[in-house]
Amino acid sequence: MTSALETIFQIQIEPILRAILIMVMGYFTARILTTSITKTLIKHMTPQQAMLLRRILFYFILTLFIASAIQQLGFHISALLGAAGILTVAIGIASQTSMSNIISGIFMIGEKPFEVGHLVKVVDLQGEILSIDLLSVKIRTPDNTLVRIPNETLIKSPIINLSWFPIRRADLKIAVDFKVDIAKVSAVLLGIAKENPLALMDPAPAFYVLGFGESGIELQLSVWASRNHFVELKNSIQIEIHQAFKAQDIQFPSKALYSGGDTEPLPVRILTKEGS
């Protein structure tokens, strides 16, 4: 009786216990190794890269231990790998979009076109990056809505990162009446830029004559500001331009519509048949 139990234990219980033990050890080893490796490398990585590395490392180590545990149970790994390969193909076909997003996400994290907190413009949307995940990027728009953009869409679209560089240039388009002295307008605009403390002295503000439009001369004042004061500068300088133009009697163009009031109406003569 004892020898029979011993035989059963040796044949069935022992490999199962060993497999369970290997899996438990694998789980904890994967967690400890992943945490310590990412802690060491986190200084050189963005949070997104660290998250990706942590996941890849964890599942890789765990898979090794699971394979070892399966082997302890008497299964042939090569046969299982063959079956897993077929399964992977089937799942891959069924989840093409998700896989495409994941792969795009990995490329995006590697390429780093933006970071959490950056202000970006992408596919007609502007907003602050809230999170960069494997499947999608979530942004918060200025009207406080959450937009989820799939990574596949992002990798195909041009992304404008407004927070990448510390300073930005504001190109202010201004039109003035044809009668206005352009040299005077140039002096007024550059003077305003010089006086505004948010407009950077260097790179220096620039004035351009863009051309002659339908109803006036089209001009551009380009001023640089720090990224944090960009909107404040754009608002304040346009208010100052409006005030200065009023004070200096510089006319904005106005469209004149012909109402027919300046000429006499065409004379109308009613002809009648002779004798009627």
Added chain:
Amino acid sequence: MKNKSAKWWGTFNVDPTQMLFWEIGPLLLGIERFSHEWRIVSDFLKDADSSNLKIATPTSPGFDKKNLIFKRFAFHQTTSAMTLTPVLADRAQVSRPEEPFYLPAKEHTTLYISSPAWIRLEAGPQNMVLHEIPTLRLSDTWYGPNTFEGDLCYASQTFCRTQLTELPRRPYRVVTPVKIYNNSASTLPLEQLSLPLPFLSIFADEHGALWTEEIIVKHENHQEHSVTQSKGAPKIAHKAVLVSSPRLALKSSNLMTMFYHLLTE
């Protein structure tokens, strides 16, 4: 309360519901004390070169209501002491000479560059910093080799005065002597000078004039400068005492990075 002198900083007693006013150069400042809060109003005169100095007067200087900056600071119970301390700006100041300025080979000179002081307001039992106000709001500028590498600084024009007597003495400005040695074989054109203000201290001399440490620049060749700063007040500031310490501690590692672009050719 302090009597009228060039020394506008220090600790002032403000009675409850009393409002005191300061005019320090172009800055107009009003401080009002209530039992549970301090109120601070500030404004700037259009005349940036104003050398006004009125200290803790009860008469309002006439603020422009459109541009008034108004702040309130709540306390459980206010105490009478309000401390005003001159400090240097929180960023470097880039000064451009008004006229082209050159230093011939093997020559040396001392330039006196001034920068507007900021006022640090402290109150409460532990002298908590309530607010910092510049006496003159300088324009922002970018200082770097291109538009993505560099630092945001304050911009100013300098007459590159080589004689101290030529320098107008304004109570709100801090003078930095910059000694430049051109050890190279060619003329050094000075296009702009970056004063690393956050790393400098303020000293007051016996007349109440404000100074920083002296900066010594040795220009060896096109790419090589060595920059050091003197310890303590400059020799020309007689009987100078320390008024405020630097905002940032100067470490040997950031010495060169901070000063590297001091001169631009």
